Amino acid sequence: MKKIFYIICTFLFTLAIHQAKAQDKSNSTSSTEIKFTYQDYNYGTIIKGANGDCEFRFVNNGNEPLILTDVHASCGCTVPSWTKEPVMPGKEGVIKVTYNTTRVGAFEKNITVTSNAKNTPVVLHIKGIVQDVPGNNGPFKPITNDGAPFAR
Numbered sequence: 001m002k003k004i005f006y007i008i009c010t011f012l013f014t015l016a017i018h019q020a021k022a023q024d025k026s027n028s029t030s031s032t033e034i035k036f037t038y039q040d041y042n043y044g045t046i047i048k049g050a051n052g053d054c055e056f057r058f059v060n061n062g063n064e065p066l067i068l069t070d071v072h073a074s075c076g077c078t079v080p081s082w083t084k085e086p087v088m089p090g091k092e093g094v095i096k097v098t099y100n101t102t103r104v105g106a107f108e109k110n111i112t113v114t115s116n117a118k119n120t121p122v123v124l125h126i127k128g129i130v131q132d133v134p135g136n137n138g139p140f141k142p143i144t145n146d147g148a149p150f151a152r
Contacts, residue, residue, distance in 0.1 A: 032062030032089075034117040036124070043099070043128025052099035056124050060087045062117065070114040071095055078109045078126065097126060104132045 036058045043054070060066035065086035073080055077100040083093035097111055111124040 032060060032064045032066045032115075032117045033119055034066055034113070034115055034122060035059050035061045036122065039122065040125045040127075041097075043126065045129045045131060046101060048101060048104055048130055048132050050101050050130075052101040054097050054099075054126060056095045056097065056111075057092055058087075058095070059092050060089050060117075063089050064116075065089070066093070066115055066117055068093070068095075068113060068115045070112075072112055073097070074110040074112075077103060077107075078111065080111050082113075095124070097124070099126060099128070101130050104130050106130075 036056055039056070041054045041056070043052070046052075065088055067086050068082050068084075071080045071082045079098045079100075080095055081098075082095040087093040095111070095113065099107065099109065106127075106129045108125065108127040111126070113122045113124060114120050115122075
């Protein structure tokens with residue numbers, strides 16, 4: 001009988017803690033909002049070994065400091081670096097992304113940005129085509145690199 005009593009007490013205690021955490025989450029609303037200039041970047045067609053850098057600029061549209069807590073890519077061939085210090089309201093920050101252009105072929109990668117903003121996480125996208133250098137792998141096509149954002 002004591003075992004049943006302890007099991008019921010443990011269950012009710014666990015339930016009470018879970019409810020308290022859920023209530024805390026619903027009561028904590030951030031007034032910080034991250035707004036990107038664009039969330040998609042198209043490298044176009046680039047040659048193997050070309051510069052694989054791009055930038056995603058953002059603004060803190062809230063009234064509290066914006067803190068990026070994590071920025072990670074969907075694979076190791078894409079490396080992000082970002083503003084580590086808090087971004088004050090109305091100020092701009094940047095996330096720089098480097099794609100490894102030694103891999104030939106089409107690519108599409110995601111970069112997930114986690115912050116203290118109310119609209120977190122935000123997923124950024126990059127895509128493009130890496131072509132081999134002339135004479136290495138068949139016919140070579142002209143290279144275009146407009147660097148324009150692409151629509152998803």
